[in-house]
Amino acid sequence: xxxxxxxxxxxxxxxxxxxxxxxxxxxxxxxxxxITARAGVEIIIKKACVRDISKPRACPIPLTDDIDEIINDxxxxxxxxxxxxxxxxxxxAKATLSKGKAFVTANKAMLxxxxxxxxxxxxxPIGFEASVCGxxxxxNALKVGLSANEILAIRGILNGxxxxxxxxxxxDGWDFTQALKKAQELGYAxxxxxxxxNGLDAAHKLSILASIAYGIDVRPEDMLxxxxxxxxxxxxxxxxxxxxxIKLLGIAKKHDSSIELxxxxxxxxxxxxxxxxxxxxxxxSVVGDCAGExxxxxxxxxxxxxxxxxxxxxxxxxxxxSQNHRQDQANPMLGFxxxxxxxxxxxxDITSRYYLRILADDKxxxxxxxxxxxxxxxxxISTFLQKPSTLDSSSSQNCAKVLLATHTTSEFAIQxxxxxLQSLEVVRQKPVIIRIEDx
Amino acid sequence: xxxxxxxxxxxxxxxxxxxxxxxxxxxxxxxxxxITARAGVEIIIKKACVRDISKPRACPIPLTDDIDEIINDxxxxxxxxxxxxxxxxxxxAKATLSKGKAFVTANKAMLxxxxxxxxxxxxxPIGFEASVCGxxxxxNALKVGLSANEILAIRGILNGxxxxxxxxxxxDGWDFTQALKKAQELGYAxxxxxxxxNGLDAAHKLSILASIAYGIDVRPEDMLxxxxxxxxxxxxxxxxxxxxxIKLLGIAKKHDSSIELxxxxxxxxxxxxxxxxxxxxxxxSVVGDCAGExxxxxxxxxxxxxxxxxxxxxxxxxxxxSQNHRQDQANPMLGFxxxxxxxxxxxxDITSRYYLRILADDKxxxxxxxxxxxxxxxxxISTFLQKPSTLDSSSSQNCAKVLLATHTTSEFAIQxxxxxLQSLEVVRQKPVIIRIEDx
Numbered sequence: 112x113x114x115x116x117x118x119x120x121x122x123x124x125x126x127x128x129x130x131x132x133x134x135x136x137x138x139x140x141x142x143x144x145x146i147t148a149r150a151g152v153e154i155i156i157k158k159a160c161v162r163d164i165s166k167p168r169a170c171p172i173p174l175t176d177d178i179d180e181i182i183n184d185x186x187x188x189x190x191x192x193x194x195x196x197x198x199x200x201x202x203x204a205k206a207t208l209s210k211g212k213a214f215v216t217a218n219k220a221m222l223x224x225x226x227x228x229x230x231x232x233x234x235x236p237i238g239f240e241a242s243v244c245g246x247x248x249x250x251n252a253l254k255v256g257l258s259a260n261e262i263l264a265i266r267g268i269l270n271g272x273x274x275x276x277x278x279x280x281x282x283d284g285w286d287f288t289q290a291l292k293k294a295q296e297l298g299y300a301x302x303x304x305x306x307x308x309n310g311l312d313a314a315h316k317l318s319i320l321a322s323i324a325y326g327i328d329v330r331p332e333d334m335l336x337x338x339x340x341x342x343x344x345x346x347x348x349x350x351x352x353x354x355x356x357i358k359l360l361g362i363a364k365k366h367d368s369s370i371e372l373x374x375x376x377x378x379x380x381x382x383x384x385x386x387x388x389x390x391x392x393x394x395x396s397v398v399g400d401c402a403g404e405x406x407x408x409x410x411x412x413x414x415x416x417x418x419x420x421x422x423x424x425x426x427x428x429x430x431x432x433s434q435n436h437r438q439d440q441a442n443p444m445l446g447f448x449x450x451x452x453x454x455x456x457x458x459x460d461i462t463s464r465y466y467l468r469i470l471a472d473d474k475x476x477x478x479x480x481x482x483x484x485x486x487x488x489x490x491x492i493s494t495f496l497q498k499p500s501t502l503d504s505s506s507s508q509n510c511a512k513v514l515l516a517t518h519t520t521s522e523f524a525i526q527x528x529x530x531x532l533q534s535l536e537v538v539r540q541k542p543v544i545i546r547i548e549d550x
Numbered sequence: 551x552x553x554x555x556x557x558x559x560x561x562x563x564x565x566x567x568x569x570x571x572x573x574x575x576x577x578x579x580x581x582x583x584x585i586t587a588r589a590g591v592e593i594i595i596k597k598a599c600v601r602d603i604s605k606p607r608a609c610p611i612p613l614t615d616d617i618d619e620i621i622n623d624x625x626x627x628x629x630x631x632x633x634x635x636x637x638x639x640x641x642x643a644k645a646t647l648s649k650g651k652a653f654v655t656a657n658k659a660m661l662x663x664x665x666x667x668x669x670x671x672x673x674x675p676i677g678f679e680a681s682v683c684g685x686x687x688x689x690n691a692l693k694v695g696l697s698a699n700e701i702l703a704i705r706g707i708l709n710g711x712x713x714x715x716x717x718x719x720x721x722d723g724w725d726f727t728q729a730l731k732k733a734q735e736l737g738y739a740x741x742x743x744x745x746x747x748n749g750l751d752a753a754h755k756l757s758i759l760a761s762i763a764y765g766i767d768v769r770p771e772d773m774l775x776x777x778x779x780x781x782x783x784x785x786x787x788x789x790x791x792x793x794x795x796i797k798l799l800g801i802a803k804k805h806d807s808s809i810e811l812x813x814x815x816x817x818x819x820x821x822x823x824x825x826x827x828x829x830x831x832x833x834x835s836v837v838g839d840c841a842g843e844x845x846x847x848x849x850x851x852x853x854x855x856x857x858x859x860x861x862x863x864x865x866x867x868x869x870x871x872s873q874n875h876r877q878d879q880a881n882p883m884l885g886f887x888x889x890x891x892x893x894x895x896x897x898x899d900i901t902s903r904y905y906l907r908i909l910a911d912d913k914x915x916x917x918x919x920x921x922x923x924x925x926x927x928x929x930x931i932s933t934f935l936q937k938p939s940t941l942d943s944s945s946s947q948n949c950a951k952v953l954l955a956t957h958t959t960s961e962f963a964i965q966x967x968x969x970x971l972q973s974l975e976v977v978r979q980k981p982v983i984i985r986i987e988d989x
Contacts (some may be wrong), residue, residue, distance in 0.1 A: 113876075113877050141839075142698060142699070142700055142839070142840070145700060150697070226883070227884070229883065230882075230883040230884050233878045233883055234876050234877070234878055235878055236878050236880070236881055237878065239883075240695065245841075246840070246841035246842060246844060247695075247841075248695020248696065251687075251690060251694050251695045252687050252690070252695070254881070254884075254885040255687065255694070255866055256679065256686075256690045256691070256859070256862050257858065258585070258588045258589070258861070258862045258865040259581060259585060259857065259859075259860075259862050260581070266987070322885070323884055323885040323886075324885075325890060325892050326886040326889065326890025326892075327892050327894065333894050335897045335900055341982045342982075345907065345937060345953065346905070346982065346984060349905065349935060350905075353955070355986070357984060365892075366895065368892060369892055369893040369894065369895045370892045370893070370894055371895040371900055372894060372895075373900060375984075376985075377985050378984055378985070378987065378988075379987050379988070380988055384826060384847060387823060387826055399685075400580075400581070401577050401854045401855070401857060401861075402684075402685035402686075402855050402858035402859075403848065403852075403854070403855055404849075405685060405686055405846070405849070406846075406847040406848065407844070407845075407846060407847075408823060408844060409841060409842065409845065410842045410843075413842075415840045415841070415842070416840070416841050416842055418698065418840060419696065419698045419699055420695070420698075420841075421698075422697070422698030422840075423694060423695050423697045423698050426694070426697040426698065427694055427697075427881060431880055437552075438552050438553060438675055438870055438871070439673055439674055439675050439676065441675070441880060442870070443693075444665070444669040444672055444675075444676045444678075445665060445669050445761045445762055446697070446762040446763075446765070447765040450765065451764060451765025451766065452765075452766075453764050453765075453766050453807060453809045454807060454808040454809070455768055455772050455811060456809065456810040456811075458773075461774055466785070466788065466789075468782065468784065468785055468788075494792060496788060516792070543780045543781075543782070543785065545785060545796060545814075545816065546812075546814050546816050547794070547817040548801065548818050549817075549818070
């Protein structure tokens, strides 16, 4: 039977309150209003399960150390697994599904091995957006957005730690050991960083993406996997010299009736968008036969980014469960089920930095008049450039081009200044403005 | 009442068979098997409506020139509107919804004005992924993938024609008129290109994105809009000199309780990912309070890319309608409802170009032996570099680093070559390989 929420709440149990679990709890609280408006119902964490319940913590949710207390709670609609590991989470998933509850997980290692068993069992929704590339909704893009396509190729920077190490080696000339040490100091790499640098973490994620692209139950051991441990500075130099950049890529390609899968350090053209993905960021390029190439870029890890994806799964489940006789609510047209109200900032109150191009007579005193007009409108100049004078073909007179960038000011001020400048006898035509966006 | 498909088919009527409509028809045919496996039911175009039915065309679908014949057909589950215009498509949408049918459109101009009226009317799904950025599933990313976030900012290259013009001006030093002429020759710009270059097309799209991000009913006239007509080569030069790149951006930003909206040519840091989006490509950067920045890149226009998004909406509707008592089928866990079978290419059959780093004795004849080993394995060298000899600390002997790139060969061949190289007396350690991906 399809589930319909009887109350205006989706009740959630969370298993595992580490970095991600804490972010899920905090974000659901912080963004409660907007999440409720999008989900159509309130998403409530009823209870969370932790390993050590005696550990003091500032958690606003009732805690337990008994997993069954979450799974067997008839009020709980969705179980969110954020504990890590492989076999225990799989058993939790099965138990959750057998109770008719929905299941959400960020656990790529478990999914790399057990996703098809879960898909076969499921009569309720399973969400795992957070299992690949943290805050990038790549699962959803592949599953829904690109569903018309034969996926010809996937090429992804799927592991932030290894990408950080390769970035440091490339940009700062560090060697592997030095870069790994720094990654550990910054908390990007675990004390045992082997899964990150030997390619296995990326392989877990690639196996999940390959299932959505091709419907295949592939496991890491079926793939060609190499890590980045052996990359030396001279490899990076060679790559640079020939216009390449080295990235740890997960690659899946479709041939006629077979699929090629591999994870390894890869020399790619430095002009490609993936070559510009630096530090701990992730990105996935997908080539579809119909959509062409599309690229998805964002934070691949971290509590908040991962929580963003966990909660997006909860919102999708809430929308599906809250649709009663209105099928549009499973995917509300404009994303909100209840109304929002924001004011639109009046055009003249918008602020920006501005670039101005002013065509003026090439005689002394011109600059002073321009500066006075700007100053009169409380606009200050950050950068100034005067181009050599050229002959204005219409007037046969020499004219000067004054190019300048301002500090932040308002549309009101800049439009007044333009009017002021235009009325100067020495200014030949309406100045051109271009807004500068630099934050 | 919720709709459940009684047959294993979703029946579609298409209004408008131009470039996009033809691609929708062709892609549904070409990718029928995989789309059916993902949708759970077959998506059938029952009838299409064209303006001039007497025009000879190779369309495999029954045609009519009477819109009502589509809307009033009780067998049709979804109406797809691809005709363009504003008020007539709006009336078609209303009539479609009032008949209890789902509605799919690529019409940004109509949605820029009428999306809230449609959202209020709808009791059935409305899909419009194709209305913003063609083949990039940005609607879905914002509506589903980022639903946990307060959206702090959206910055998008939303119009391919204007981006092509600015790219040509930046990369080739062309002036605006020259670049526009070329865009028209290539079919990127319409005979009347005004909507593309004056910012209004981008404003239509931004108004749609702003609704999903903020729930606001904003129209183009509420926005600050400027086009690219006034950009001159000296503006591009100034930008370059100060590390900027000029792009036509649609920008939405959240302030405390108000939203700022604008479309204009913008100077952005040339290090930003958006600065690398060239030609007719589109990209959208979204900053969420939880996910951080994510960027979505792809083809913004063209029949196939737009068809990809239109069909993705049809697949989503089919999944929703085909779920009967299994709510997981509205969003099948791994994207497929029926099974797929592909072989996995054995690791040793994978082909690639390879980079090799070989540490060898620095004496004559070494290179010959390396070359012979590669040649014996039918591997040919494309690039070769020998590094100056250095002292090997372990052996206190001089050693040479040989770096080379091969032409395409197989894993089988390269692994055999590695074994062969390693067994050479002059080779000091196992050679390091890095695969080269350049297509």
